[in-house]
Structures are given as structure tokens and as C-alpha cells.
Amino acid sequence: MTLRQDIHSSGIPVLCLPCEARRRGVCGALEPDDLAQLAKTSSRHNIEPGVELIGDAEAVDCYSNVLSGVVKLTKSLSDGRQQIVGLQFAPDFLGRPFKIKSVINAEAATAVSLCSFPRAAIERMMKQSPEFVHRLLKQALNELDEAREWMVTLGRKTAPEKVASFLLMIARNIDSNVDPAARSACFELPMTRADISDFLGITNETVSRQLTSLRMDGVIRIENNRRVTVDSMSRLERRCGGRGATAVE
């Protein structure tokens, strides 16, 4: 059975066979031989929460697929004020093509596993596979859409709406046990209150207050500070402020 599968998927590296990045990520663009070539240079890493993956103004020498966990992308002002400008979930592609130096900071928010490639390998792949560039473009445009959604949240939503929008976004991405109908959801928050506040442009005290407010109103339940249960997603959606940052695509 395994043998026959190997015949069918001839040329696809064994490691890549079950990989999410091949199904939904950038590797899905590659032909078996391209994939084999790339896989030769790849390495897998398990990262502890809190570890910095790419430093601000640091040279970028590798690119990675996020295989599991959550990576936070941050930018800081010189006086210490910080803003999270993006979150990456599996199977997002991590790294900024064309720029030698990163202008953002990437850090493991949870335990993270990565499949990393040297810069040169990715650059070669971009030259030889138009389909790969195509896929990178798609991911970049999706990230751009997301960034713009959050600009609305940051600029125009109230604190209660911001927190509700955040929970909704996490529920839709982490999604441990959400049926597609998505009447209810239960998930682990991938970050601390302080991180959430840096994502929403508010203080951790305000995040805490809004979470208790949602809890008091019976919209969510919280266990161990991290585990959140949403009984009625539509109830949560109604707390996000008018359609926009929360619209179903």
C-alpha cells in the first residue's frame, strides 16, 4: 500500500507527502522535481515560544513555511511602543523576498515548527518556477488584504469591538473544533493579554476588562486564562462593529 503510493507520487519527497504546505502553501505550486530539489536544502526546526525568528534590520538568510503554531510579526518605535502587524499560521510562508534586510521582527508566539530553506534556494526556485512566484503573489495579496482589514480595526473600532474582532479572527484561524457551520468554537489563545493589546493598539488592562465584559455577558467562557469557548459565533460577530474587518470573504 505504501509502496503503491510511492509509485503514484513518484518523485515527491517522503517528508513533503503529508505536509500542509504542499496542500495549501507555496509548495503546492511546485512540480515533483522542483519540490525534490527544494527539499534537499530544507531543514525542520522546532521553536520555543518567545524565540525571535527574524530580527529587525537583520539580514534575512532563510525563508520558512510555518508548519504549526503561530508567529507574530511586530514593529516597534524607538521609545518601546510596539505594534503587532501580522500573525502567521500554518501553512503561511515566512520571509520577505527582494529585501535584504527585514523591516519587521518575527517571533514565535506559541511553540512553532518550521520548514526552512536557504535564501539562495528560494531565489533559484523563483527564477525557475513562474508558478511559484504566482503563489507567492497570491499569499502577499492575501496578507495585504488582512493588513488592511486590521487597519480598519485599529483606526475606527472601539476597544470592545477590537477585542471581539480579535477573538473572531483567532477562532477562524485556530479552529481546533469548529464545525464548518461554525455555530460555536473552542480554542487556546496563542498569546498573552499583553500581546493581544499590542495587536489591537490598546493596553493589556483594557483587553482584560473587555474579556471579562464578554464573559459576564455570556458571549464567551474562559478556562485557565487561555482556553476560550464561544457558544454562539453570531453573537460574537455582532460585537465586532459593522461588517468590514470581519466580513466573510
Add this chain to the structure above:
Amino acid sequence: MTLRQDIHSSGIPVLCLPCEARRRGVCGALEPDDLAQLAKTSSRHNIEPGVELIGDAEAVDCYSNVLSGVVKLTKSLSDGRQQIVGLQFAPDFLGRPFKIKSVINAEAATAVSLCSFPRAAIERMMKQSPEFVHRLLKQALNELDEAREWMVTLGRKTAPEKVASFLLMIARNIDSNVDPAARSACFELPMTRADISDFLGITNETVSRQLTSLRMDGVIRIENNRRVTVDSMSRLERRCGGRGATAVE
């Protein structure tokens, strides 16, 4: 002389010869014959300020190069709150590949001239020219960087810092008479106070107050509500809050 130039640039459509989009925009990726093919389907338009170019949730049937003027990209919540999520200057490429329906609204902020192409022509070009897709990717990544810069401004800067950052960004993009050394600048604001407030996530009253404050402090001068002179750029930069959204790349 003109004749000889025609020989040198054989195949490049006459209209495209002086075009900024060929020098710095997406058309720069194209070989003469690709360019000729695309040019056949192109049409030029002059748009009045305030005209909507792409409606929210509207089908996108054409893509354009911005040849002059400023286009604002907005998103709105259902109760009317609005956020400008991007500004496009020449020679930016306007339109969202891969998405049938636009999730944002594009509107001419100033008088705008466009070079437009039917959807099908751009899609064909993306299939036949990897270099073109490459260029689209570069532009998308630049827009992503900009969006993230503004997320920091929206989430973490004070009202005075927001207004200063906005002026600096405009000065660097409009740039009517700025020497590269950029000691001083003078430019026309491409939008109303209300638009600026929608860009910065504050009210127009606050924008107005901060502009007067900058004027009182001698950082800027304002004529006719629209024409702004910055005598010392570094003085303005110091008002933008720590390095970050205003960093020189």
C-alpha cells in the same frame, strides 16, 4: 532625431515611450512585443476628484496604472465609519488580481489620469510573462510594507505624531520641489482634512488642531488650506514619534 529614436525603441508603442509606468511601474517588466500587445487594449482616462473608481463588493473588470494624481483606497463599516487603507501615487498599479470582487473602495482623491486595461489582457500577460508577475509581487510586497507601517501609526502613535507622519509621507511622495537632500519641501495636500482624519483614524477637528499646532510652532506654513511648506524636514521628522513608520528604507 525622433526617427532614430523610433528605430532604437523598435516595437515600443509611442504612447508608452514617455510613460512613467514603463520606467518604474509594472510595464517595465515587459518586452517590447508584450508591451505592444498590452498597449493595443489600453485606454487612457482623466478622472475628476471624488469619482469612485472601484466600488466595494463590485466586480473588477479592469486594471489600471496611475499616471498622475492620487487615488485613495478605503474600507467602511456598515454604520458609516470609514478608514483609508492606502494611497496610490504614480506609477502604482491599481486593482486586485485573483479576486473577482473588490473588498475595498477606490476613489480619486485629486484629479487622476489612468491607463486602463481589460481584465482579460492583464490575466493573459500574467500567464505569458513571468517577469510581469514578478513585478506585481514586488509592488504587492511594497504595499504590504506600507500598510504595516501605517498599522504602527494607527495603533501606537498619538494624534500629533499621526499628523506629522502623514505630512512626512505626503512630502516624500508628492515631492513637487524637494531636493534629494530633502532639507525642505513644499507640496499641495492631495485631500481634505476629513480625508486625512479617515486616514489617521482621528476626527477632522483633531487634524485641524494638530496642523495649527505645527504651524504655531513654526514647523510648517500653510497657504490656502492646501499648500504646505516644510522648512526643515528633520524638524518634522522629530515630531513623528520614534523611528518606525517613518524610517528611511
Add this chain to the structure above:
DNA sequence: CGACAAATTGATTCAAATCAAACGTAGTGG
């Protein structure tokens, strides 16, 4: 000139920040 929209300025209110304290919860070592 008159009319309308855009911008400024002032007075007041309010949402969220700040300051401050207490309360878990997890991990460490005696």
C-alpha cells in the same frame, strides 16, 4: 456678491490610559 462647503476654534464629555493594588497560577528550591 451671496451661498455653500471646508476649516478653525472653543467648551464639554467620555473612553481608554495611567497609576496602583491585589489575585491567581506556575515553577523553584528548601
Add this chain to the structure above:
DNA sequence: CCACTACGTTTGATTTGAATCAATTTGTCG
């Protein structure tokens, strides 16, 4: 095992920056 520390979180009291409400003033255009 429990005291002890450290960190993250919650909760409370107070302050404050920007929003809101409300007039004027300025600029633009028919």
C-alpha cells in the same frame, strides 16, 4: 510538601487625550 518568588491577570481609582457638540470663520465658485 509547602513556602517563596515571579509573572501574568484582574480589578479599582483617577487622569487625560481625543471625541463630541456647537459656533464662527475662511475659502471657493457660480
